[in-house]
Amino acid sequence: MIQLEEAKITIVGLGLMGGSLAGALDGQCKSVIGVARREDTISAALERGLIDQGTTHLVEGVAHADVVVLATPVRVILDQIRDIGPLLPQGCLLMDLGSTKADVVAEMANLPEHVQPLGGHPMCGKETSGLDAVDPAIYRGATFILTPLPRTSEATLELGRELARAVGSEPLVLDAQRQDFLVGTVSHLPYLMACALVATADATTSTDPAAWKIVAGGYRDTTRVAGSDATMMTDILLTNREEVLKALDVFQRQIAGLSRLVESGNEERIRTALSEIRQKRLEMFP
Numbered sequence: 001m002i003q004l005e006e007a008k009i010t011i012v013g014l015g016l017m018g019g020s021l022a023g024a025l026d027g028q029c030k031s032v033i034g035v036a037r038r039e040d041t042i043s044a045a046l047e048r049g050l051i052d053q054g055t056t057h058l059v060e061g062v063a064h065a066d067v068v069v070l071a072t073p074v075r076v077i078l079d080q081i082r083d084i085g086p087l088l089p090q091g092c093l094l095m096d097l098g099s100t101k102a103d104v105v106a107e108m109a110n111l112p113e114h115v116q117p118l119g120g121h122p123m124c125g126k127e128t129s130g131l132d133a134v135d136p137a138i139y140r141g142a143t144f145i146l147t148p149l150p151r152t153s154e155a156t157l158e159l160g161r162e163l164a165r166a167v168g169s170e171p172l173v174l175d176a177q178r179q180d181f182l183v184g185t186v187s188h189l190p191y192l193m194a195c196a197l198v199a200t201a202d203a204t205t206s207t208d209p210a211a212w213k214i215v216a217g218g219y220r221d222t223t224r225v226a227g228s229d230a231t232m233m234t235d236i237l238l239t240n241r242e243e244v245l246k247a248l249d250v251f252q253r254q255i256a257g258l259s260r261l262v263e264s265g266n267e268e269r270i271r272t273a274l275s276e277i278r279q280k281r282l283e284m285f286p
Contacts, residue, residue, distance in 0.1 A: 018071025023136030119147030184243030
């Protein structure tokens with residue numbers, strides 16, 4: 001397997017994640033080729049120095065690649081995996097940056113034998129999207145989940161680790177089901193919670209002109225991810241529906257419990273419950 005510094009890397013999709021990865025790989029590999037649907041996206045990426053070459057033609061973009069990274073919404077990734085396999089050179093590593101993994105890995109299992117598959121999910125991002133939001137620094141300090149298949153060679157997995165470290169991330173190997181279970185609670189549930197908070201404020205206080213004048217930082221922070229791209233999040237929720245629903249069920253029980261506590265008016269019980277939750281939060285983030 002080729003070393004990262006010698007690799008020609010093609011990134012399909014030059015939005016926030018793909019464009020940021022391209023920029024983060026600057027100087028870390030032999031070259032970065034960008035593939036996008038629109039010529040103006042390619043021109044902008046070239047002008048910003050994010051890519052060395054670019055094309056709107058997938059066949060051309062992957063023809064000589066050592067590594068191909070799919071940086072599109074999850075259900076688009078699934079379609080691209082089906083289409084791209086026969087186009088890839090012998091021994092090419094095909095990765096993705098999708099936020100859910102079970103469906104992706106299942107589709108990767110059908111790739112031609114000459115392709116080396118590896119699921120990927122960097123735990124970073126912004127609530128904004130598109131090339132204008134690109135920031136190569138978003139990968140620094142992030143966990144980069146890697147999901148190998150049984151057919152993925154150790155050398156391929158090591159190349160994936162090398163790529164993650166090159167952009168400043170820490171690689172973490174997880175199987176697909178475990179990753180989807182974990183992110184269903186720690187990533188996808190918080191998005192729905194933020195959406196619910198925005199919808200609640202809209203349904204209750206939005207008619208009062210003073211409402212948005214007194215919004216505090218806590219509300220802004222907890223609702224920030226509700227500004228995420230709706231198409232991307234729809235794909236994520238639909239491809240991790242089972243785990244998200246399980247997390248929502250537990251969350252609803254927790255909210256109901258807190259509601260009963262507040263309703264009780266029992267100061268001691270309320271303080272005890274909140275103190276226990278506070279302590280758990282401090283243990284998670286010392």
